[in-house]
Amino acid sequence: MTTPYIPPEFQEDITPDPPDRSQDIARSRAELAKRKMLSDRYEATLADYQKALRKRGLKASTRTYYARRVSAIRRALDAAEEGQAFAQRRVYETAGQWDKLLKGEHRNAYHALNAMFTQMGLGSLSGKIFQYIEEGYGADTIALLLQDTPEYKQRFAGNEARRKAGVAVLSPAEYLATESAYRQILSNAGLPKGFYDNPADFTNWIAGDVSPTEIKGRVDLAVAATTQANPAFKDALRRMYGVDQSHLVAYFLDRNRALPILQKQATAAEIGAAAIQRGFRPSIYAEAFATEGVTREQAQAGYAQLAETFQPMQAIARRFGLTWTxxxxxxxxFEPGLAPGGTPFTAESVTEKRKRLASQERALFRGRQGASAGGLSQPYRQT
Structure with a gap:
C-alpha cells in the first residue's frame, strides 16, 4: 500500500517541539555546583576556626581574633547558603520540577492539578499552577483561572468556534472523548500519525460538530479506495476527479468536502471503473447514474452488455448516416426512455432510436435477402 499523503492542513497544525532547555538546565546546575562548593569551603573554614577557638590557654587577643573570624565566616556561610538555595530553586524552575518547591497540601494540590491538565495536553501550564498555588489560590479557583490562559484556549480552540456558531460547547471531558474517538478510528484504519498526532488536527472537525460516525464513514471510503479497490477504480478517480493514488486518503478526509458528495463520487468512480474495465472511458453521466441509484453491480452488468452491442450499433448507425455515441x-x-440530452420524452429517446435503427437494419437485411432470392428464381433464358 502506498503511504498516504498527509495534506498541508494537517501538517501545518502540528505543534512544534518545545524549546530545548538542556543548556539552561546545565548552566543552572553548574551555578548550583559552584554555590555548593563555596558553602562547603566556608563550612570547612568555620570548623577550623571553631576548633581553634576551643583550645585552652589562648591569649585574650587571640581568642577575640578567632571569635571575630568565626562570626564573619558564619555570615559569609549564611550568604553562601542563601545563594545555594536560590541556585537550587533556579534548577527546579528551569527543569520544570515545580513540585520540589512545594510541601504538604500545596504539593498535593499541585500534583492533582498538573496531572489533570497534563492529561488534556496542557503540561505547559505546570508553571502557572505553581504560581497560583504560591499566590494562595485554591484548586477550584486555579482550574477556572487556567481556562483564561492562551494555552487553554488554543488547546480547546474548537469550542470557541462552536460558541461563535451557536453550537453547544463541549466540556473538557466531552472534548477529549471526541478527540479520542477520532484518533481511534484513524489509528485503526492504519493511517500515518501525521493525521492524528496532535490535538489541533481535530479542531475543525470539533468546531464543525462533525461526529465520529461521519469520520468513520470518511475513513471507510479512504480505506476502500486505497487498500480494497481495483486498479480501474483508482484510474477512474484519477481521470474523473484528478485524485492521485497517494492523495486518496487526504481526498476522502478533506474537511472541505461534504461526506454525501464524497460517497456519491466514490460510487461514480465505481461506475467509471466498470466502464474502463470494458474498454470505455468513464461516463460523463457517472454522478447522475450514482444519484439515481445505479450500483457497482448494475454498472458492471450494464457495461458488459454495452461491450457486446456498442460497436455493432455504431456500424448500423453509420450505414444510415447517423451516430451512436x-x-x-x-x-x-441505465436510463431507458430519456432523450439523448437527458430530458425525458421531449424528443426521440435513446431507446426508441436504438429500436428504430435495429428495425431499419432488419428491413434492409430482409430487402437484400428478397432481392437475392428473386434473382435466383428467374428462369434461365438462353441467348
Whole structure:
C-alpha cells in the first residue's frame, strides 16, 4: 500500500517541539555546583576556626581574633547558603520540577492539578499552577483561572468556534472523548500519525460538530479506495476527479468536502471503473447514474452488455448516416426512455432510436435477402 499523503492542513497544525532547555538546565546546575562548593569551603573554614577557638590557654587577643573570624565566616556561610538555595530553586524552575518547591497540601494540590491538565495536553501550564498555588489560590479557583490562559484556549480552540456558531460547547471531558474517538478510528484504519498526532488536527472537525460516525464513514471510503479497490477504480478517480493514488486518503478526509458528495463520487468512480474495465472511458453521466441509484453491480452488468452491442450499433448507425455515441448507449442501458440530452420524452429517446435503427437494419437485411432470392428464381433464358 502506498503511504498516504498527509495534506498541508494537517501538517501545518502540528505543534512544534518545545524549546530545548538542556543548556539552561546545565548552566543552572553548574551555578548550583559552584554555590555548593563555596558553602562547603566556608563550612570547612568555620570548623577550623571553631576548633581553634576551643583550645585552652589562648591569649585574650587571640581568642577575640578567632571569635571575630568565626562570626564573619558564619555570615559569609549564611550568604553562601542563601545563594545555594536560590541556585537550587533556579534548577527546579528551569527543569520544570515545580513540585520540589512545594510541601504538604500545596504539593498535593499541585500534583492533582498538573496531572489533570497534563492529561488534556496542557503540561505547559505546570508553571502557572505553581504560581497560583504560591499566590494562595485554591484548586477550584486555579482550574477556572487556567481556562483564561492562551494555552487553554488554543488547546480547546474548537469550542470557541462552536460558541461563535451557536453550537453547544463541549466540556473538557466531552472534548477529549471526541478527540479520542477520532484518533481511534484513524489509528485503526492504519493511517500515518501525521493525521492524528496532535490535538489541533481535530479542531475543525470539533468546531464543525462533525461526529465520529461521519469520520468513520470518511475513513471507510479512504480505506476502500486505497487498500480494497481495483486498479480501474483508482484510474477512474484519477481521470474523473484528478485524485492521485497517494492523495486518496487526504481526498476522502478533506474537511472541505461534504461526506454525501464524497460517497456519491466514490460510487461514480465505481461506475467509471466498470466502464474502463470494458474498454470505455468513464461516463460523463457517472454522478447522475450514482444519484439515481445505479450500483457497482448494475454498472458492471450494464457495461458488459454495452461491450457486446456498442460497436455493432455504431456500424448500423453509420450505414444510415447517423451516430451512436457512448453516452447514448449508456443512457439506453441505465436510463431507458430519456432523450439523448437527458430530458425525458421531449424528443426521440435513446431507446426508441436504438429500436428504430435495429428495425431499419432488419428491413434492409430482409430487402437484400428478397432481392437475392428473386434473382435466383428467374428462369434461365438462353441467348
Amino acid at each position: 457512448q453516452e447514448e448507449a449508456e443512457r439506453d442501458v
